[in-house]
Amino acid sequence: MISNFAKNLKIHNSITNKKESFKPIEKNNVGMYVCGPTVYSNAHLGNCRTFISFDLIFRYLKYLGYNVRYVRNLTDVGHLENEDENGEDKVSKKARLEKIEPMEVVQKYTLDFHDVLKKFNTLPPSIEPTASGHIIEQIQSIKQIIKSGYGYEVNGSVYFDIEKFNQSNKYGKLSGRNSDDMLNNSRDLDGSSDKKNPQDFALWKKADKSHIMNWESPWSNGFPGWHLECTSMSKKYLGDRFDIHGGGIDLKFPHHDCEIAQSEAIDGKNPANFWMHANMLTLNGKKMSKSTDNFVLPGQIFDGKNKIFSKPFNPNVLKFFMYQAHYRSVLDLSNDALLASEKGLSKLISGFQLIFELECNENESDFNVDKWVSNCFDKLNDDFNTPMLIAELFECVKFLNNVKIKSKNLNIVDKETIEKIFNSILFEILGFDLNNDEPNEKDSKTELIELLIKIRSQARENKNFKLSDEIRDELLSLGIKLNDNKNDSSFELI
Amino acid sequence: MISNFAKNLKIHNSITNKKESFKPIEKNNVGMYVCGPTVYSNAHLGNCRTFISFDLIFRYLKYLGYNVRYVRNLTDVGHLENEDENGEDKVSKKARLEKIEPMEVVQKYTLDFHDVLKKFNTLPPSIEPTASGHIIEQIQSIKQIIKSGYGYEVNGSVYFDIEKFNQSNKYGKLSGRNSDDMLNNSRDLDGSSDKKNPQDFALWKKADKSHIMNWESPWSNGFPGWHLECTSMSKKYLGDRFDIHGGGIDLKFPHHDCEIAQSEAIDGKNPANFWMHANMLTLNGKKMSKSTDNFVLPGQIFDGKNKIFSKPFNPNVLKFFMYQAHYRSVLDLSNDALLASEKGLSKLISGFQLIFELECNENESDFNVDKWVSNCFDKLNDDFNTPMLIAELFECVKFLNNVKIKSKNLNIVDKETIEKIFNSILFEILGFDLNNDEPNEKDSKTELIELLIKIRSQARENKNFKLSDEIRDELLSLGIKLNDNKNDSSFELI
Numbered sequence: 001m002i003s004n005f006a007k008n009l010k011i012h013n014s015i016t017n018k019k020e021s022f023k024p025i026e027k028n029n030v031g032m033y034v035c036g037p038t039v040y041s042n043a044h045l046g047n048c049r050t051f052i053s054f055d056l057i058f059r060y061l062k063y064l065g066y067n068v069r070y071v072r073n074l075t076d077v078g079h080l081e082n083e084d085e086n087g088e089d090k091v092s093k094k095a096r097l098e099k100i101e102p103m104e105v106v107q108k109y110t111l112d113f114h115d116v117l118k119k120f121n122t123l124p125p126s127i128e129p130t131a132s133g134h135i136i137e138q139i140q141s142i143k144q145i146i147k148s149g150y151g152y153e154v155n156g157s158v159y160f161d162i163e164k165f166n167q168s169n170k171y172g173k174l175s176g177r178n179s180d181d182m183l184n185n186s187r188d189l190d191g192s193s194d195k196k197n198p199q200d201f202a203l204w205k206k207a208d209k210s211h212i213m214n215w216e217s218p219w220s221n222g223f224p225g226w227h228l229e230c231t232s233m234s235k236k237y238l239g240d241r242f243d244i245h246g247g248g249i250d251l252k253f254p255h256h257d258c259e260i261a262q263s264e265a266i267d268g269k270n271p272a273n274f275w276m277h278a279n280m281l282t283l284n285g286k287k288m289s290k291s292t293d294n295f296v297l298p299g300q301i302f303d304g305k306n307k308i309f310s311k312p313f314n315p316n317v318l319k320f321f322m323y324q325a326h327y328r329s330v331l332d333l334s335n336d337a338l339l340a341s342e343k344g345l346s347k348l349i350s351g352f353q354l355i356f357e358l359e360c361n362e363n364e365s366d367f368n369v370d371k372w373v374s375n376c377f378d379k380l381n382d383d384f385n386t387p388m389l390i391a392e393l394f395e396c397v398k399f400l401n402n403v404k405i406k407s408k409n410l411n412i413v414d415k416e417t418i419e420k421i422f423n424s425i426l427f428e429i430l431g432f433d434l435n436n437d438e439p440n441e442k443d444s445k446t447e448l449i450e451l452l453i454k455i456r457s458q459a460r461e462n463k464n465f466k467l468s469d470e471i472r473d474e475l476l477s478l479g480i481k482l483n484d485n486k487n488d489s490s491f492e493l494i
Numbered sequence: 495m496i497s498n499f500a501k502n503l504k505i506h507n508s509i510t511n512k513k514e515s516f517k518p519i520e521k522n523n524v525g526m527y528v529c530g531p532t533v534y535s536n537a538h539l540g541n542c543r544t545f546i547s548f549d550l551i552f553r554y555l556k557y558l559g560y561n562v563r564y565v566r567n568l569t570d571v572g573h574l575e576n577e578d579e580n581g582e583d584k585v586s587k588k589a590r591l592e593k594i595e596p597m598e599v600v601q602k603y604t605l606d607f608h609d610v611l612k613k614f615n616t617l618p619p620s621i622e623p624t625a626s627g628h629i630i631e632q633i634q635s636i637k638q639i640i641k642s643g644y645g646y647e648v649n650g651s652v653y654f655d656i657e658k659f660n661q662s663n664k665y666g667k668l669s670g671r672n673s674d675d676m677l678n679n680s681r682d683l684d685g686s687s688d689k690k691n692p693q694d695f696a697l698w699k700k701a702d703k704s705h706i707m708n709w710e711s712p713w714s715n716g717f718p719g720w721h722l723e724c725t726s727m728s729k730k731y732l733g734d735r736f737d738i739h740g741g742g743i744d745l746k747f748p749h750h751d752c753e754i755a756q757s758e759a760i761d762g763k764n765p766a767n768f769w770m771h772a773n774m775l776t777l778n779g780k781k782m783s784k785s786t787d788n789f790v791l792p793g794q795i796f797d798g799k800n801k802i803f804s805k806p807f808n809p810n811v812l813k814f815f816m817y818q819a820h821y822r823s824v825l826d827l828s829n830d831a832l833l834a835s836e837k838g839l840s841k842l843i844s845g846f847q848l849i850f851e852l853e854c855n856e857n858e859s860d861f862n863v864d865k866w867v868s869n870c871f872d873k874l875n876d877d878f879n880t881p882m883l884i885a886e887l888f889e890c891v892k893f894l895n896n897v898k899i900k901s902k903n904l905n906i907v908d909k910e911t912i913e914k915i916f917n918s919i920l921f922e923i924l925g926f927d928l929n930n931d932e933p934n935e936k937d938s939k940t941e942l943i944e945l946l947i948k949i950r951s952q953a954r955e956n957k958n959f960k961l962s963d964e965i966r967d968e969l970l971s972l973g974i975k976l977n978d979n980k981n982d983s984s985f986e987l988i
Contacts, residue, residue, distance in 0.1 A: 069595065101563065101731060103621040111618055124605055127597040133627025136709050215630050237595060356986075357975075448942040451968050455949065455961065467949065474945050 002028060002065040005377040009064070011244075012328060012383045014252065014275040015174050019383055024243050025273065030061050030068045031242030033234040033272070035251050036128070038075040039109040040090040042297050043116040045333070046281045046288060050248040052319055053278040053327040053384075055122035057246070059429050060380055071237045072125040074113075076106040077132045077213045078205075078226045085193075085202055089223070092212050102213050106130075116298045119315045121433040127237050131229035135215045138224040138232045141266060142203045142217075150265040154194035156206030156220030160261060162199045171261050174275060175253035201258055203228055227258035234271055235263070245272035249279050281322075282332045283308065301338075309335050313342060316432050320345040323386035323430060348390070349434070351397030352422050358403050360415045366408040367399045369417050376425060389425070396422065449480060453489050456482075496522060496559040499871040503558070505738075506822060506877045508746065508769040509668050513877055518737050519767065524555050524562045525736030527728040527766070529745050530622070532569040533603040534584040536791050537610040539827070540775045540782060544742040546813055547772040547821040547878075549616035551740070553923050554874055565731045566619040568607075570600040571626045571707045572699075572720045577748075579687075579696055583717070586706050596707050600624075610792045613809045615927035621731050625723035629709045632718040632726045635760060636697045636711075644759040648688035650700030650714025654755060656693045665693075665755050668769060669747035695752055697722055721752035728765055729757070739766035743773050775816075776826045777802065795832075803829050807836060810926050814839040817880040817924060842884070843928070845891030846916050852897050854909045860902040861893045863911050870919060883919070890916065943974060947983050950976075 009022040024030045034054045037047050051072070061068045081087030095102040114124075131138075142158050145151035150165050151158050162171050172178060202225035207214035214221045234242065240263070247256065256275065263271040282288065288295050296306045304312030321341035325331040372392065379389040396418060402408035410418075426432050452471050459467040472482050475491070482489045503516040518524045528548045531541050545566075555562045575581030589596040608618075625632075636652050639645035644659050645652050656665050666672055696719035701708035708715045728736065734757070741750065750769065757765040776782065782789050790800045798806030815835035819825040866886065873883040890912060896902035904912075920926050946965055953961040966976050969985070976983045 069598070101621065103623065103731060104563070107618065107621050124601065127595065127601050129597065130627060133624060136629050140710065216634065237597060445939055445942065447972050448939065448946070451965075451972075452942070452946065452949075455946075455965070458961070467952070471945075471949070478941050478945075 003063070005381060006064040006066070008378070008381045010381060010383055011274050011276065013273075014277050015270070020274070022243075022274065024066065025241065028065070028067055030066045030244065031238035032058065032061075032068060032070045032244040032246065033230065033238055033242065034070070034072045034125070034245075035230055035247035035255065036072040036074050037109075037113055038079040038090055039106050039113060040079075040094045041109060042299075043109075043113045044288075045283075045296065045298055045301075047248065048116060048120060048298055049281045049322050049327075049331070050246075050278040051117060051122060052120055052322055054246050054276075055120075055431060056323070056327075056386065056429065057244070057276070057384060058123060058125075059431055060384065063424065063429050069127070069238065070125040071127045071129065071234065073230060073233055074106075074110060074128060074130045075226065075229065076103075076110075076130050078224050078229065080226065085195075085205075088210055089213065092210070095212065103132075106132075119298070119302065119436065120319055121315070121431050121436060123431070129233045129237065131224065131233075132213065134229060134233050134236070135217075135224065137236055138228050139204075139217050141228060141232045141235070141262065142219075142224075144266045145203060145262060148265045150261075151203055152196065153219050156222060157194055157202060158204040158219055159195050159200040160203055160258070160265070161196060162201075162261070163197055165261055165265065169261070169264050172253070172257050173260055173270070174257050177253060177257075201225060201227060201254065203262075227255055228262060230255075231259050231262040231266070231271070234259075235266075240267050240271065241269050242272055244274045244276060246276040246278070249277040252277055278327045279330050282330060284334050285332055309338060313338050315436055316434075317342045317345055319430075319432065320348075320390075324390060326383075326385055326387055328383070345432075348393060348397060349426075349432075351394075351400055352426065354397075354400045354404055355415065355419050355422070358400065358410060358415065360410050360412045362411055363409055365411045365414040366402075367396075367410065367414065369414040372396055373417065373421050376421065380429070386430070393422065393425065449475070449491055453482065453491065457489065497557070499875060500558040500560070502872070502875045504875060504877055505768050505770065507767075508771050509764070514768070516737075516768065518560065519735065522559070522561055524560045524738065525732035526552065526555075526562060526564045526738040526740065527724065527732055527736065528564070528566045528619070528739075529724055529741035529749065530566040530568050531603075531607055532573040532584055533600050533607060534573075534588045535603060536793075537603075537607045538782075539777075539790065539792055539795075541742065542610060542614060542792055542812075543775045543816050543821075543825070544740075544772040545611060545616060546614055546816055548740050548770075549614075549925060550817070550821075550880065550923065551738070551770070551878060552617060552619075553925055554878065557918065557923050563621070563732065564619040565621045565623065565728065567724060567727055568600075568604060568622060568624045569720065569723065570597075570604075570624050572718050572723065574720065577720075579689075579699070582704055583707065586704070589706065597626075600626075613792070613796065613930065614813055615809070615925050615930060617925070623727045623731065625718065625727075626707065628723060628727050628730070629711075629718065631730055632722050633698075633711050635722060635726045635729075635756065636713075636718075638760045639697060639756060642759045644755075645697055646690065647713050650716060651688055651696060652698040652713055653689050653694040654697055654752070654759070655690060656695075656755070657691055659755055659759065663755070663758050666747070666751050667754055667764070668751050671747060671751075695719060695721060695748065697756075721749055722756060724749075725753050725756040725760070725765070728753075729760075734761050734765065735763050736766055738768045738770060740770040740772070743771040746771055772821045773824050776824065778828050779826055803832060807832050809930055810928075811836045811839055813924075813926065814842075814884075817884060820877075820879055820881055822877070839926075842887060842891060843920075843926075845888075845894055846920065848891075848894045848898055849909060849913050849916070852894065852904060852909065854904050854906045856905055857903055859905045859908040860896075861890075861904065861908065863908040866890055867911065867915050870915065874923070880924070887916065887919065943969070943985055947976065947985065951983065 010019040011022045012019050037043065058068055058070050076091055077089060079090045081090060081093060091102045091105050094105045098105065142151060145160065146158065150161050152161055165171055204217060204219055204222055204224055206220035206222045211223060214223050234245070260270050263269055283294050283296065286294050296308045300306040301309060301313050301318060302315060317338060321338055322331065324341060372395065376389055376392045379385045379392060382388070399408060403410045452475065456468045456471040475482060481492050483492065504513040505516045506513050531537065552562055552564050570585055571583060573584045575584060575587060585596045585599050588599045592599065636645060639654065640652065644655050646655055659665055698711060698713055698716050698718055700714035700716045705717060708717050728739070754764050757763055777788050777790065780788050790802050794800040795803060795807050795812060796809060811832060815832055816825065818835060866889065870883055870886045873879045873886060876882070893902060897904045946969065950962045950965040969976060975986050977986065
């Protein structure tokens with residue numbers, strides 16, 4: 001059953017630049033397509049922000065009761081260096097550098113991507129199709145575009161004809177760029193290009209020697225253009241028109257504008273009702289970049305092995321940090337910001353956990369719980385406004401603290417409501433995972449062992465050797481060996 | 495660099511039914527293809543045995559210094575119910591039953607498969623291609639088979655012509671079945687079949703309405719025959735002739751015999767130098783089967799939620815149990831067997847860990863360590879004889895126990911050799927993972943908390959309330975809340 005809260009959901013639509021009421025095309029079902037990563041290098045933190053944002057959206061839509069089919073692709077062929085039509089394929093280039101087969105590159109970085117997203121406790125999408133796995137579907141799409149008159153073949157490659165398309169349609173709807181702008185910003189054709197106009201983009205490229213990955217097609221042995229896969233795969237798994245199409249803001253142009261043009265060329269339809277874009281993540285005020293060393297991998301934040309941060313941070317902290325900004329705002333990562341988020345998250349969680357110790361009665365509460373609940377969902381319904389939602393959660397924590405020192409009253413029914421809703425928001429919707437002890441998995445055990453060592457050295461000071469020996473022997477039987485030094489004991493796991 | 499041990503490796507080749515010396519086709523590189531699962535249901539324990547066996551082989555070849563490209567496919571289309579040419583596609587059927595898109599079935603069970611194999615600490619293969627992702631390559635293979643004269647098209651489907659093939663080749667090399675046997679065992683054509691002969695098998699099937707998954711081809715909108723994918727994908731990623739082709743013993747016929755026929759039809763080559771088959775796993779003396787309730791999933795063994803076993807078992811225990819038999823022997827799983835394996839593994843690990851406490855000197859050891867090392871590798875080189883290898887490890891443990899009670903001597907150099915080799919065998923080659931605390935992840939922490947509770951109640955009995963309060967408060971600060979009952983304390987994580 002669909003929750004009552006669902007009817008007030010508003011989502012910012014990038015194509016109208018307005019917040020619009022969300023209603024799915026098919027009553028209880030939502031189709032959502034999100035552009036996934038190109039799997040040629042380790043998962044990028046900026047990408048993680050995008051996928052965490054859409055994970056929240058996926059989780060919230062599911063929480064509302066929708067049956068969501070969430071498709072997120074993996075680009076394993078066709079994404080060229082510098083988005084240049086003559087650039088080398090990113091996966092092939094990495095394969096050449098690492099002296100392995102392109103599909104070994106794909107396997108390696110797909111595993112890394114899945115691993116990192118699992119640490120952030122994001123849910124896997126319903127379907128995760130690959131570009132190389134849908135060559136036939138892409139060839140089919142090209143045939144349809146040629147048939148509609150918007151694709152032309154030259155020397156084994158096929159291009160999308162923007163000028164022709166603009167005679168009856170409008171390219172650049174999403175980014176708002178007009179054709180003249182684009183023309184002015186495109187490099188002049190150098191004479192060796194097969195394209196009619198510089199702004200035309202490739203649907204199929206004939207493979208030259210540098211492209212190891214290529215397939216037979218009616219035009220040449222070659223490979224599909226990067227923009228095409230999302231059109232073919234979203235059509236295949238979600239139909240010609242679906243509810244939400246998302247991605248990072250850098251994909252707005254040209255990638256998403258090209259997708260819209262391709263879809264309109266095939267069947268006259270903009271494929272998605274809502275286009276959504278997650279904004280950028282910067283690091284210490286600047287764009288992340290390997291060449292300037294202003295760069296860090298998610299795993300390096302979790303294990304603390306990096307030059308940017310003063311200590312390791314748990315994935316929950318990073319996620320909380322991201323939620324403290326709205327997904328459409330630029331967000332800057334820094335050591336101070338993460339330290340503050342760590343403190344904030346800990347305050348939020350322990351504040352919530354207070355609820356298990358509170359004494360309640362049947363008198364009226366000094367807190368309007370129904371209002372608080374509807375405020376929380378108002379924030380979520382306001383284009384997934386997580387920072388405002390978190391502020392509401394802290395309002396409740398403030399009240400719980402007052403109940404604890406008995407300056408405010410909480411009745412039992414309200415307590416149960418708060419417990420249920422707070423719990424759902426933290427774990428089901430925001431997707432925090434308190435079992436994720438990374439990097440502190442060993443720490444919680446270590447803290448207990450250190451407490452035992454402390455008790456033991458007090459016992460030794462008090463000449464209670466029975467207790468001190470007992471602790472030593474019991475720990476040994478658990479595989480923990482104590483080594484006594486002069487003033488101190490250390491331990492090792494055996 | 496390739497280890498000296500590599501030159502003595504012998505592998506049982508199913509096609510000659512003999513142990514043969516292993517030498518890779520390309521000096522330092524090994525290509526290995528293993529038939530992966532059909533991802534339409536939860537990972538099956540029998541399959542796990544196969545993949546754990548090939549994981550050991552992958553690990554050992556890497557340990558020897560080879561650069562191994564290990565390809566293991568995922569069958570997501572074309573595998574028909576009851577291996578019947580007119581059966582429903584297994585993935586499509588599940589999609590129909592679960593009312594979801596076939597690729598959602600694939601995603602769900604691929605994730606489950608990866609998850610289970612990760613718990614067994616198997617290494618991911620180098621490439622994990624899918625059947626649906628290689629339709630073009632399969633169409634290409636069919637064209638070649640037709641061109642060679644061994645494939646024929648009828649009504650949009652394409653079949654492999656066994657009679658014609660047998661005029662110049664021999665179908666059934668691997669299983670040793672001859673064509674007459676097979677003919678006698680095949681059902682008569684019922685008149686509705688398009689096949690020339692009942693033993694012919696499908697290369698391409700025209701899709702009828704029940705097949706949601708289908709692609710354009712020169713013959714019909716349809717889908718590839720199940721046997722074809724492995725031929726096309728092994729050729730693509732490993733070449734026409736590679737070193738090892740493996741799978742479960744149930745795949746020997748017809749699947750692998752069909753693969754050989756297809757490859758020979760395309761380029762005259764049996765694709766693999768070595769064919770290897772892992773044997774069956776039975777449960778309480780009988781074939782595992784859902785319909786008779788003689789069935790258990792790996793996850794149900796790990797968490798103990800099943801009707802077959804008396805307690806949960808760690809994946810390491812199951813793996814050790816499997817290694818106690820040779821991969822080519824039938825192996826029977828039972829509660830007693832797992833209890834014994836649990837004891838055995840624990841004895842082996844703690845026996846090995848003794849080494850960290852032993853007192854050594856520079857006198858001669860009472861143990862021929864060099865001989866022991868070469869014995870260990872002899873067993874591995876004898877077609878990966880893990881039960882004999884484990885016996886060697888226990889020989890060493892027996893000696894270490896004697897060193898501990900000072901009845902035998904161990905010198906320092908030998909100690910270091912044992913430590914290094916034992917460690918490599920346990921963790922690098924056999925792939926045990928002592929950090930895998932499943933299902934006991936919480937237990938190691940619980941044991942420490944219970945020790946603290948015990949010390950605290952002793953303190954309370956002794957009226958040492960300072961200590962008892964200290965323990966309570968310190969635990970609380972670690973998020974562990976003690977609840978005192980009349981005679982006892984329990985705890986909860988807050």
